Amino acid sequence: MRNYHTTLLFLFLLVSLPAWAQRQVVQGYVRAASNNEALIGATISAPEAGLGTITNEEGFYTLSLPRGEHSLQATYVGYTTATRSISVAGSGQSINFILEPASNELQVVEIQASSLRQKLNDTRMSVETLTSREAKLLPALFGEVDLLKTLQLKPGVQSSGEGTSGLYVRGGGPDQNLVLLDDALIYNPSHLFGFFSVFNPDAVKSVELYKGGFPAQFGGRLSSVVDVKMNRGNNERVRSTGGLGLISSRLTVDGPIVKDKLNFSVSGRRTYVDIFTRQINRLKEGDDDFSPIPDYYFYDLNGNLTYTLGENDELSLSGYYGRDFFGFNDSDFSFGFDWGNTMGSLRWRHKFNDNLYATTSLTSTGYKYNINNKIDIFSFKLTSQVQDYTFKTDFDWFLGDGHSLKLGAQATHHGFTVGRLNFESSDSTLNFGAGSTYSGLEFGLYASDDFVLSPMLSFNYGLRLSGFNSGGKTYAAPEPRASVKYTLNEHTSLKASYASMMQYVHLLTNSGASLPTDIWYPSNEGVKPQRSQQAAVGVSHLFGKGRYLVTNEVYYKWMHNQIDFRDGANLFVNDSLENEFLFGRGESYGNELYLEKVSGKTTGWLGYTLSWTYRTFDGINNGRRFPARYDRRHDISLVLMHQLNKRLSLTTAFVYGTGSAYSVPVARFAFQDVEGKEPSIVPIYEDRNAYRLAAYHRLDLGAVLKLRPRWGEADLTFSVYNVYNRRNPYFVYFEQQKDRNDEQTILGFQAKQVSLFPFIPSVTYNFRF
Amino acid sequence: MRKLFLYLLVPLLALLAACDLEKDIDVELPNHEPQLVVECYLEQGKYIRASVLESSGYFEDPAPPMVPDAEVYITTPAGKRIELKYKPVIVKSTGRFYTHTSTEILSGQPGQTYQLEVVDGKGRRVTGFTKIQPRVPIEEVEWKFNDEEEAYLLTSFQDDANTANYYRYMTHIDSLSGGSDRDFVTSDDLTNGKRVSLGSSYKYREGDTLIVTLYHIEKQYYDFLASISDAKSANGNPFAQPSQINSSVEGGFGIFTNLAYDRKSVVITK
Known part of the structure; x- marks a missing residue:
């Protein structure tokens, strides 16, 4: 019976092939009329043939069309659609589009609707795209727009806790996300324990999140790819964009240095809570009951310089530098703690001919933290660091006949400094140190083919070969990737994908949060690389005159050689870390339902995820499977944006999630200890993560009011976080209830739940001129 | 170290302190078979x-x-x-x-x-x-004053390079009753065979009587104490992982060990 079906399907495919066989390649650029900027992700379609594609990072597209007459459309959000009538005959041809900015809302709406059709026809699945523009409309905690937190509103993506920006994608940890900023890896994408991401919304253009079906050009992490693209300087004039918020301000300046040749973009952002806390400390000086508030701030800088060498060559230089700083100073005690990422990347894009492009880059990226502690004559310094140098080259080769090849190679040198400690006193009575350094070489080689067999059937298949060498041990593995799309009819398509991923560097963390002191560590003799496999199937259906797209995906993910730690592991200043490791496996499976509407006055999405995530380790939970802390049975997010009139838009976001799996002690015993100690209560933990915190839910509201400044543009963005002041659980603990008279006798025990963020209103002023 | 992060959260939490963010809840626990x-x-x-x-x-x-x-x-x-x-x-x-x-x-x-x-x-x-552990003698207890009339304490002993050693260091002010002033366990991982000095911050005043105790402990006692401390800090710290009790006995919870220690009493003088 099964064979019969397969044969039928195959015959059906063959029937549709002949008309398809006679094809030619049409290709070209899509650029903005205002500043000649390449429009990335613009849709090019030939509606009659039912074919389409999107432009790449250079604004370039290639489309294979059957011979004959076609009307070719180029569309991009915020611009008018351009249509050209073309005749496809014996040879390929180049068709470029220059798009004018849209003059009315209706045009914008139409274009957005066509992006849903593009999504329906895309071979890729499990991909979420978000622009900085969208993220800025939505309500945000303290008014700080954050792209990573907005991604948490998409199905299959979860946060680790209240207000944090770490992404848990389909049961994977935040250390298993490949976070790329202009193709360069960012090791720790968060500030202040993950409450804010390192991406300044003004410096970022868009972010794409791959939850599965990973293309072969990506490798090195198990669970997701977060591909962030920085804004490039515009080619027209120098302009400024910025904002003043409750806790931070930001400013971006971009424009041409040499018109049509060289342009730049520089962004900076800094928080200023420390300015107020210092004032408070000064006012309270001399008050013995007041303990001074420590200093805390973070800042980040983004820069981009693009040089167009000629028609076929372009050089670009991107950089990121960010630091968090925490400090405390007293007459004989000083404490400083700083951490952050530094990234620099030089890229060269070369066009060999209309069918072959190459992008070659040299990247340096690193993450580092320093702790300096000084008590009178004693000083204590602790540093950990990871520093990478990467060479990477990628080729895009349009073969015609529906084939587009991607080939590439990557080599990375990793340097790790793990817990370098120095403890000394200035009178030399004390002096000792610890710490280890490691290095590793990581390689990747890949080839993939985007193959449009017919308007109905398209494939993307590829293979990545990856390898890693450290401490005399070499690992290598093939990572096959494949996805397929089959269009059932004009409104419905089916998709399936498989991806195998390897991860050779590991984040050592034994906490539920993203802490700046988490250490990166290489694979070696005793630490095997992590490995995952993921299979997913999905169906997409377009309805309501093409205004709504509903997508349902089912996935299953296996993870091997997952790393955890034995109970009581010491990751802090430990020269034999490997004795603390435990290795195990993980699995995650679930269903993601996603309904989106991108046109009309009201837009938004509704996501529902049903999922299970487990881990199994020999040394944890007596070897029995246990739910991961972020195992979330139900997860719902609803996002609505309504354009009330030309000046005012209203937004709302609602999230609901099953409570996190958490460990609470089930029992206790009294511990007397030796002479000279007071007796105490010791909690006994049994099954790992067996208790569920209360469900998480929250409603946020936002409004963006466009102002009418004398020059430029400006708006006020209002946000209300946690509108109905839900006290969501952050953690739970058990407290001893003592007799108030003697403060000794224990009367009983009480469970307490601690919440983090109550109702928080905020306002941000944004400008652009 | 984890406490440091709680401390780091202080400025943030201080801003929110006005709101009552802690409440009593009922937690239903599974049945526990007493041990x-x-x-x-x-x-x-x-x-x-x-x-x-x-x-x-x-x-x-x-x-x-x-x-x-x-x-x-x-x-x-x-x-x-x-x-x-x-x-x-x-x-x-x-x-x-x-x-x-x-x-x-x-x-x-x-x-x-x-x-x-x-x-x-x-x-x-x-x-x-x-x-039974051999006693490790305290070689020297010394102190130094700063300009504000506060002294720090330094206790020195010699570690035996031939064995893996574990220590528990405790200080008491005035008497052994009423709890310890300082109490921590340490191993010789970083100090094998060296003369080890354990210090304090400037916190003692002239005339304070300090009782300093150095226990030379077994590894099983060290592991037990460390697990007790981890388990206690896991209750109430959102960043900590739960920790099992590493008992030195089998078949239940607890500790069976011997105490070999040296104890010195000093009066802080200028």
Whole structure:
């Protein structure tokens, strides 16, 4: 019976092939009329043939069309659609589009609707795209727009806790996300324990999140790819964009240095809570009951310089530098703690001919933290660091006949400094140190083919070969990737994908949060690389005159050689870390339902995820499977944006999630200890993560009011976080209830739940001129 | 270290302190099967005594349940089996509580092994071993004053390079009652064979009497104390992972070890 079906399907495919066989390649650029900027992700379609594609990072597209007459459309959000009538005959041809900015809302709406059709026809699945523009409309905690937190509103993506920006994608940890900023890896994408991401919304253009079906050009992490693209300087004039918020301000300046040749973009952002806390400390000086508030701030800088060498060559230089700083100073005690990422990347894009492009880059990226502690004559310094140098080259080769090849190679040198400690006193009575350094070489080689067999059937298949060498041990593995799309009819398509991923560097963390002191560590003799496999199937259906797209995906993910730690592991200043490791496996499976509407006055999405995530380790939970802390049975997010009139838009976001799996002690015993100690209560933990915190839910509201400044543009963005002041659980603990008279006798025990963020209103002023 | 992060959160939490972000909740816990909890410290020249209690569900009666039918035996290196009688007693001078006592006095030599066995009417059985540790002498206790009349304390001893050593360091102000001033465990991982100096911050004043104790402890005691500390800090710290108790005994919770220590008393003077 099964064979019969397969044969039928195959015959059906063959029937549709002949008309398809006679094809030619049409290709070209899509650029903005205002500043000649390449429009990335613009849709090019030939509606009659039912074919389409999107432009790449250079604004370039290639489309294979059957011979004959076609009307070719180029569309991009915020611009008018351009249509050209073309005749496809014996040879390929180049068709470029220059798009004018849209003059009315209706045009914008139409274009957005066509992006849903593009999504329906895309071979890729499990991909979420978000622009900085969208993220800025939505309500945000303290008014700080954050792209990573907005991604948490998409199905299959979860946060680790209240207000944090770490992404848990389909049961994977935040250390298993490949976070790329202009193709360069960012090791720790968060500030202040993950409450804010390192991406300044003004410096970022868009972010794409791959939850599965990973293309072969990506490798090195198990669970997701977060591909962030920085804004490039515009080619027209120098302009400024910025904002003043409750806790931070930001400013971006971009424009041409040499018109049509060289342009730049520089962004900076800094928080200023420390300015107020210092004032408070000064006012309270001399008050013995007041303990001074420590200093805390973070800042980040983004820069981009693009040089167009000629028609076929372009050089670009991107950089990121960010630091968090925490400090405390007293007459004989000083404490400083700083951490952050530094990234620099030089890229060269070369066009060999209309069918072959190459992008070659040299990247340096690193993450580092320093702790300096000084008590009178004693000083204590602790540093950990990871520093990478990467060479990477990628080729895009349009073969015609529906084939587009991607080939590439990557080599990375990793340097790790793990817990370098120095403890000394200035009178030399004390002096000792610890710490280890490691290095590793990581390689990747890949080839993939985007193959449009017919308007109905398209494939993307590829293979990545990856390898890693450290401490005399070499690992290598093939990572096959494949996805397929089959269009059932004009409104419905089916998709399936498989991806195998390897991860050779590991984040050592034994906490539920993203802490700046988490250490990166290489694979070696005793630490095997992590490995995952993921299979997913999905169906997409377009309805309501093409205004709504509903997508349902089912996935299953296996993870091997997952790393955890034995109970009581010491990751802090430990020269034999490997004795603390435990290795195990993980699995995650679930269903993601996603309904989106991108046109009309009201837009938004509704996501529902049903999922299970487990881990199994020999040394944890007596070897029995246990739910991961972020195992979330139900997860719902609803996002609505309504354009009330030309000046005012209203937004709302609602999230609901099953409570996190958490460990609470089930029992206790009294511990007397030796002479000279007071007796105490010791909690006994049994099954790992067996208790569920209360469900998480929250409603946020936002409004963006466009102002009418004398020059430029400006708006006020209002946000209300946690509108109905839900006290969501952050953690739970058990407290001893003592007799108030003697403060000794224990009367009983009480469970307490601690919440983090109550109702928080905020306002941000944004400008652009 | 994890406490540092809680401290780092202070400025943020201070902003939100006005809102009541903590509340009482009801937590339903699974049934806990009570286990024996044994504490037995052998000390040269002292009576051999132990306390045997039971663990209880977290929200049950706070008083630790007694186990009158528990039988406790200590076997000496010479093979003599000493029975400790059930006779709950609080020693007034030290405030220690024992459920099982004997009139035997310990006189063991470093390197000798003693054995513990506890059985009760429910068929529960707890066993353990301890190897007598040599005492490590405190070589020097010194202090230095700063300009604000505060002194820090430095305690030095010599680590034996040939063995893996574990220490517990404790200081008390004025007397041993009322809890310790400082208490921590350390290993010689970073200081093997060196003269080790353990310090404090500037916190002592002229005239303070300080009692400094250096225990040379077994690895099993070190692991037990570390797991106790981890388990306590996991309750109430959102960044910590839950930790199992690393008991030195099998069949229940608790510790069977010996205490070999050097103790010095100093008065801080200028």
